[in-house]
Amino acid sequence: xxxxxxxxxxxxxxxxxxxxxxxxxxxxxxxxxxxxxxxxxxxxxxxxxxxxxxxxxxxxxxxxxxxxxxxxxxxxxxxxxxxxxxxxxxxxxxxxxxxxxxxxxxxxxxxxx
Amino acid sequence: xxxxxxxxxxxxxxxxxxxxxxxxxxxxxxxxxxxxxxxxxxxxxxxxxxxxxxxxxxxxxxxxxxxxxxxxxxxxxxxxxxxxxxxxxxxxxxxxxxxxxxxxxxxxxxxxxxx
Numbered sequence: 001x002x003x004x005x006x007x008x009x010x011x012x013x014x015x016x017x018x019x020x021x022x023x024x025x026x027x028x029x030x031x032x033x034x035x036x037x038x039x040x041x042x043x044x045x046x047x048x049x050x051x052x053x054x055x056x057x058x059x060x061x062x063x064x065x066x067x068x069x070x071x072x073x074x075x076x077x078x079x080x081x082x083x084x085x086x087x088x089x090x091x092x093x094x095x096x097x098x099x100x101x102x103x104x105x106x107x108x109x110x111x112x113x
Numbered sequence: 114x115x116x117x118x119x120x121x122x123x124x125x126x127x128x129x130x131x132x133x134x135x136x137x138x139x140x141x142x143x144x145x146x147x148x149x150x151x152x153x154x155x156x157x158x159x160x161x162x163x164x165x166x167x168x169x170x171x172x173x174x175x176x177x178x179x180x181x182x183x184x185x186x187x188x189x190x191x192x193x194x195x196x197x198x199x200x201x202x203x204x205x206x207x208x209x210x211x212x213x214x215x216x217x218x219x220x221x222x223x224x225x226x227x228x
Contacts, residue, residue, distance in 0.1 A: 004155075032214045043117065043219035044156070044204070051214045090155050094214065099144065100169060101217065103155030 023091030136205030143210030
């Protein structure tokens with residue numbers, strides 16, 4: 001069975017500082033990987049996805065993530081945090097032959113002025 | 114265009130009652146998914162429809178949970194004899210249903226509280 005681990009349920013960053021959210025997956029076969037963001041009282045919105053093309057994936061709002069097979073990781077970064085980045089972020093995997101997403105527990109980001 | 118919509122946005126019910134949660138997917142999307150998100154956790158898969166049929170219902174926790182999609186568009190998640198542990202946000206998502214790794218577009222969810 002696949003699983004996703006997000007290290008740190010809460011992350012606090014200063015405005016303008018680097019945002020780094022960690023995601024590790026367990027899978028016998030490299031899966032497809034996703035990052036979603038959830039703003040309060042809104043639905044999940046896709047930030048980016050890895051589909052076995054380029055290992056560095058660029059998404060919306062200045063976020064990017066790098067797939068590292070040797071580390072089974074797909075960490076999310078943004079060079080400079082903005083107040084509007086305060087939200088909850090979820091890493092998810094989809095196995096190659098499936099359609100369902102398996103989500104991590106989420107990381108809530110607080111941005112300090 | 115219109116996104117995925119879910120009704121009601123909030124539902125309060127008593128233990129033992131029956132509830133129905135509705136999902137309207139994006140027009141033309143043949144794939145539809147239900148997830149459940151408990152407080153402080155990530156969403157958990159419940160069921161996936163391709164058209165009218167349930168292609169994968171492996172996430173339904175027990176036989177009190179049932180979902181239908183009779184015309185391949187709107188879906189209803191039905192919960193019988195609700196229990197306090199069913200309290201969660203129920204999320205619906207849809208995707209075009211024609212690709213390999215499709216983006217799933219999520220609705221805002223229905224927050225269910227079982228008293």
